[in-house]
Amino acid sequence: MARHLLLLVGLLLAVAGAAAASEAERASEEAAQHVLLPRPLVLELPTEERCVGEGGADEDAELRCASWRMAAEANNLAPWTAVPEDCAPHVRRYLTGPAYRSDLDLVAREASAYARAAAADSAAVGATSDSDAWVFDVDETLLSNLPYYAEHGYGLELFDHREFDKWVEKGEAPAIPSSLTLYREVRDLGFKTFLLTGRSEGHEAVTVDNLKREGFHEWDKLILRATADRKKTATAYKSEKRKEIEAEGYKILGNSGDQWSDLLGYSMSARSFKLPNPMYYIP
Amino acid sequence: MARHLLLLVGLLLAVAGAAAASEAERASEEAAQHVLLPRPLVLELPTEERCVGEGGADEDAELRCASWRMAAEANNLAPWTAVPEDCAPHVRRYLTGPAYRSDLDLVAREASAYARAAAADSAAVGATSDSDAWVFDVDETLLSNLPYYAEHGYGLELFDHREFDKWVEKGEAPAIPSSLTLYREVRDLGFKTFLLTGRSEGHEAVTVDNLKREGFHEWDKLILRATADRKKTATAYKSEKRKEIEAEGYKILGNSGDQWSDLLGYSMSARSFKLPNPMYYIP
Numbered sequence: 372m373a374r375h376l377l378l379l380v381g382l383l384l385a386v387a388g389a390a391a392a393s394e395a396e397r398a399s400e401e402a403a404q405h406v407l408l409p410r411p412l413v414l415e416l417p418t419e420e421r422c423v424g425e426g427g428a429d430e431d432a433e434l435r436c437a438s439w440r441m442a443a444e445a446n447n448l449a450p451w452t453a454v455p456e457d458c459a460p461h462v463r464r465y466l467t468g469p470a471y472r473s474d475l476d477l478v479a480r481e482a483s484a485y486a487r488a489a490a491a492d493s494a495a496v497g498a499t500s501d502s503d504a505w506v507f508d509v510d511e512t513l514l515s516n517l518p519y520y521a522e523h524g525y526g527l528e529l530f531d532h533r534e535f536d537k538w539v540e541k542g543e544a545p546a547i548p549s550s551l552t553l554y555r556e557v558r559d560l561g562f563k564t565f566l567l568t569g570r571s572e573g574h575e576a577v578t579v580d581n582l583k584r585e586g587f588h589e590w591d592k593l594i595l596r597a598t599a600d601r602k603k604t605a606t607a608y609k610s611e612k613r614k615e616i617e618a619e620g621y622k623i624l625g626n627s628g629d630q631w632s633d634l635l636g637y638s639m640s641a642r643s644f645k646l647p648n649p650m651y652y653i654p
Numbered sequence: 655m656a657r658h659l660l661l662l663v664g665l666l667l668a669v670a671g672a673a674a675a676s677e678a679e680r681a682s683e684e685a686a687q688h689v690l691l692p693r694p695l696v697l698e699l700p701t702e703e704r705c706v707g708e709g710g711a712d713e714d715a716e717l718r719c720a721s722w723r724m725a726a727e728a729n730n731l732a733p734w735t736a737v738p739e740d741c742a743p744h745v746r747r748y749l750t751g752p753a754y755r756s757d758l759d760l761v762a763r764e765a766s767a768y769a770r771a772a773a774a775d776s777a778a779v780g781a782t783s784d785s786d787a788w789v790f791d792v793d794e795t796l797l798s799n800l801p802y803y804a805e806h807g808y809g810l811e812l813f814d815h816r817e818f819d820k821w822v823e824k825g826e827a828p829a830i831p832s833s834l835t836l837y838r839e840v841r842d843l844g845f846k847t848f849l850l851t852g853r854s855e856g857h858e859a860v861t862v863d864n865l866k867r868e869g870f871h872e873w874d875k876l877i878l879r880a881t882a883d884r885k886k887t888a889t890a891y892k893s894e895k896r897k898e899i900e901a902e903g904y905k906i907l908g909n910s911g912d913q914w915s916d917l918l919g920y921s922m923s924a925r926s927f928k929l930p931n932p933m934y935y936i937p
Contacts (some may be wrong), residue, residue, distance in 0.1 A: 434752055438760040445727045445928040447761050449768060469717055477721040478730050485732060645728040 429457075436461035440649045446631045451652045454526040462649045463525045466517065472549075474647040479549035482627060482644045483556055489624045489641070490560040504591075504621040505557050506613060506640060508628035509568035509578065511648045513554065513587060514544035526650030539570065542577040546585035550627070550646075554587060563591040563621060567612050567633075569605050569653065571596050592616075605653045610636030712740075719744035723932045729914045734935045737809040745932045746808045749800065755832075757930040762832035765910060765927045766839055772907045772924070773843040787874075787904040788840050789896060789923060791911035792851035792861065794931045796837065796870055797827035809933030822853065825860040829868035833910070833929075837870060846874040846904060850895050850916075852888050852936065854879050875899075888936045893919030 436458035442448050454462050465471055486505070493503055507513055519538040520526060538544075558564060566587075570578055572595045579593065600608045609632065613623060617638050626633065626640030629648035634640070719741035725731050737745050748754055769788070776786055790796055802821040803809060821827075841847060849870075853861055855878045862876065883891045892915065896906060900921050909916065909923030912931035917923070 434756045435760070437753060438756045441724065441727060441757055441930065442760050442764060444724060445729075445761075445930075447764050447927055449764065470720060473717045473721045474724055477718070477725050478728075481725060481730050481732065644730055647724065647728075 432457050433461060440465065443649055443652070444645065444647060446635075448652070450654050453529050453651075454524075454649065456527065459524060459527040462527075465649060466520075466525055471647060475547060476549045478627075478644050478646055479553040482625060483553050485642055486553075486557050486560055486562065486625060490562070501561075501563075502620055502622050503561065504563040504565055504616060504623050505625040505627070506565045506567050506616070506623055506633075507550075507554065507626075508630070508633040509566055509570060509582070510544070511547075511629035511650075512627055512633070512646055513547065513550050513566070514581060514585060515547050516544055518543070518545070520650050530651060536574075539574055540577055542581040542584070544581055544585070546587070547646075551586050553627070557625070558589065562624070564589075565616055565621075565623075566590050566593040567609055568594065569596055569608070571601070572598075605630065605632035606636040609633060610638055613638035613640075715740050716744060723748065726932055726935070727928065727930060729918075731935070733937050736812050737807075737932065739810065742807060742810040745810075748932060749803075749808055754930060758830060759832045761910075761927050761929055762836040765908060766836050768925055769836075769840050769843055769845065769908060773845070784844075784846070785903055785905050786844065787846040787848055787899060787906050788908040788910070789848045789850050789899070789906055790833075790837065790909075791913065791916040792849055792853060792865070793827070794830075794912035794933075795910055795916070795929055796830065796833050796849070797864060797868060798830050799827055801826070801828070803933050813934060819857075822857055823860055825864040825867070827864055827868070829870070830929075834869050836910070840908070841872065845907070847872075848899055848904075848906075849873050849876045850892055851877065852879055852891070854884070855881070888913065888915035889919040892916060893921055896921035896923075 436455070439448075439455060439458055440462070443451075489503065510516055516535075516538065519535065523531070523534070554564065566582070568578070575593070575595050578595070582590075582593075594612050596608060600611075603611075613626075614637065616623060623638070623640045625642055625644065627644045627646060628634050629646040630653045631645065632653050634643040634645060719738070722731075722738060722741055723745070726734075772786065793799055799818075799821065802818065806814070806817070837847065849865070851861070858876070858878050861878070865873075865876075877895050879891060883894075886894075896909075897920065899906060906921070906923045908925055908927065910927045910929060911917050912929040913936045914928065915936050917926040917928060
């Protein structure tokens with residue numbers, strides 16, 4: 372789209388230059404341009420895609436940023452450290468509007484339908500569901516750090532460990548409602564639940580308090596990042612931990628996380644659920 | 655959202671019933687409802703998310719269908735056989751408007767940046783790039799079947815093998831422009847290109863003709879589905895073929911496909927690029 376816009380601007384400049392070159396030829400130049408110039412694709416934007424922006428948002432940026440967000444969710448982007456500056460308004464609108472909630476709800480409903488089917492399958496083959504397990508990430512999966520990110524540009528600012536730690540230590544991250552519903556359902560179906568988080572072991576107490584206050588009362592294991600795991604990528608650390616869970620005899624049937632590094636690697640779950648998160652990327 | 659709407663409808667029915675029960679109490683009922691009824695969340699949709707629809711599209715469906723499409727792209731959905739009926743208008747608008755093109759362009763640009771970096775890495779370590787390979791799917795990746803799907807509800811109709819075969823046999827599928835650009839760049843960088851398609855071997859000649867006519871002039875191997883592969887899932891068939899490519903000494907550094915079954919399984923590429931496709935799902 373940017374290319375088309377550049378093309379359009381280039382064409383207009385060329386026309387303007389030509390017209391200025393000879394004032395006398397102006398009329399014929401103008402008459403000719405509709406015939407001579409290729410029809411710029413940028414003008415073919417269908418009107419139904421136009422959104423009423425808060426203060427007239429740039430439609431081109433809106434389109435580009437929606438593509439950026441889609442590419443992030445489909446794991447198509449190279450590792451990124453912050454939301455592209457021109458996409459900050461788009462990301463803010465997405466997170467504070469109904470779309471983020473809608474996306475979260477739909478993923479939770481899909482996970483719930485799968486959990487019920489998987490539990491029924493286990494029951495049908497007479498397998499003890501004692502070994503069926505579900506892995507949940509914590510941040511932006513069970514708990515939301517949106518109040519923190521609202522104060523830090525919704526991912527536009529570079530991640531600040533010290534500031535974020537202060538927020539974590541408050542223990543005030545709210546539950547993501549659809550995740551809480553899913554979590555309770557998965558527990559009720561008999562799944563063992565493993566909470567596998569990138570938070571450090573030093574934050575265990577505050578994380579436990581935060582989770583319980585928000586309605587996550589029981590789990591089978593809360594796995595936090597030990598000092599030895601600090602330098603590993605999340606993909607490596609979480610894969611190792613999932614392998615340990617499997618080695619203990621559990622079958623990981625479901626895995627919910629907002630990062631692809633929660634879901635990919637080895638010892639992958641039978642099915643994974645990628646919750647939306649356009650604010651940050653963890654490799 | 656549907657839940658909220660149901661809640662809203664339920665509340666309104668309850669109110670209507672109560673009001674009808676006694677005509678005399680009507681005024682006081684109406685005065686009381688603003689106090690008594692919980693505030694339905696559906697009313698909190700921020701205005702900036704409202705899109706000017708072609709003939710006033712249902713905003714709730716728009717939100718729901720955008721979530722459905724996002725979930726499809728993030729591989730969160732259970733296998734599906736057709737676009738949900740109420741999402742057909744959303745999918746049609748997406749495909750015929752600028753968003754599909756924008757999404758395709760962005761994925762191609764990401765792939766291109768990665769291809770250049772990967773080629774430079776190979777050159778830096780003195781590795782012969784003769785073994786660097788890129789796998790491309792064909793349908794909805796290099797070639798577009800949009801003209802066919804435009805005549806068949808853009809994924810709303812159940813897939814009809816016979817009708818689709820007729821279309822394939824015409825050999826008139828246009829190139830996806832951003833994929834053609836990427837393809838040429840990847841070739842120029844020295845990657846070997848493997849075209850790995852679910853099309854049957856019987857369609858080899860017409861596929862070759864179609865690809866060449868659309869600008870894909872050279873490749874290292876075009877792999878089509880043999881009779882023996884017919885009953886395999888695409889994930890299994892394509893994984894097997896990628897394994898064979900690796901066994902021949904190639905390193906698959908990139909893989910472009912519009913289906914997750916083009917990308918997942920084993921012998922996975924170092925990096926994968928999921929092109930958008932809300933029209934159909936292949937397991």
